Amino acid sequence: DVMETYILNDRLKYIAPEAMVLFVAHCKDNMKDLSMVERCLLHMDCNLMDFDSILSLLKKNALYTGLFHVYNNTVLDDYVSPLEILFEAVFNSADDAAEGMCADRRKDGLPSNKFEQYGYKAILYLQYCFKGKTFPKGNAILPEERIQTLRPELFDLLFREICSSPQRTPGSQPQSRNHSFRGIRALSYPYLRALILIDTKAFLDSLAIVLDDPGATFAQAASSQVHTLGSWDVEYET
Numbered sequence: 610d611v612m613e614t615y616i617l618n619d620r621l622k623y624i625a626p627e628a629m630v631l632f633v634a635h636c637k638d639n640m641k642d643l644s645m646v647e648r649c650l651l652h653m654d655c656n657l658m659d660f661d662s663i664l665s666l667l668k669k670n671a672l673y674t675g676l677f678h679v680y681n682n683t684v685l686d687d688y689v690s691p692l693e694i695l696f697e698a699v700f701n702s703a704d705d706a707a708e709g710m711c712a713d714r715r716k717d718g719l720p721s722n723k724f725e726q727y728g729y730k731a732i733l734y735l736q737y738c739f740k741g742k743t744f745p746k747g748n749a750i751l752p753e754e755r756i757q758t759l760r761p762e763l764f765d766l767l768f769r770e771i772c773s774s775p776q777r778t779p780g781s782q783p784q785s786r787n788h789s790f791r792g793i794r795a796l797s798y799p800y801l802r803a804l805i806l807i808d809t810k811a812f813l814d815s816l817a818i819v820l821d822d823p824g825a826t827f828a829q830a831a832s833s834q835v836h837t838l839g840s841w842d843v844e845y846e847t
Contacts, residue, residue, distance in 0.1 A: 626662040728807030739818040
């Protein structure tokens with residue numbers, strides 16, 4: 610409890626991997642509040658951490674906000690990989706509770722299952738990124754030019770026709786569709802389908818942030834990628 614106070618008051622910027630494991634166990638078993646780990650992480654210098662150990666720990670405990678923070682705000686400068694990892698949770702939760710996907714939504718608007726919980730987090734993350742803000746703090750993404758490169762990176766994932774594993778090696782191609790996939794993963798454009806199932810309006814409003822941006826730059830024919838989705842041609846700069 611003392612360590613949490615020091616971290617949240619910005620008096621402690623780094624703890625060793627072994628201590629982080631114990632801290633997560635303490636929050637999980639004693640405090641029953643894993644969100645405390647993420648709140649503390651937002652006050653720490655993640656560049657000083659061992660990336661393999663902290664990312665593995667966050668993924669194992671489904672701390673996706675923490676994953677976004679570490680991937681986005683360190684030398685990794687990666688906005689796609691944590692979203693791919695979150696999508697794995699979206700797909701898994703859809704497979705585990707397919708009957709719940711068609712259930713009536715709660716009147717208070719709160720997510721009623723993990724499929725909705727993870728899906729809304731993905732949509733919120735996209736909204737932040739498309740607005741040029743860090744998630745979840747809402748600070749400006751710097752340098753400003755990075756916004757123009759991360760938008761196409763995120764669009765490339767969203768409009769990917771075939772589901773691919775976030776664990777694939779750099780430079781490798783997405784795997785082809787095969788019989789081992791089930792549920793949303795087995796369908797074409799699984800990333801689009803998942804977020805449309807979560808909340809069509811909220812997802813389309815997220816895309817509109819980019820498509821309606823008067824300052825957005827669009828691709829020339831020679832340097833563009835065009836994805837056909839039904840009767841829609843979606844073109845963006847790479």
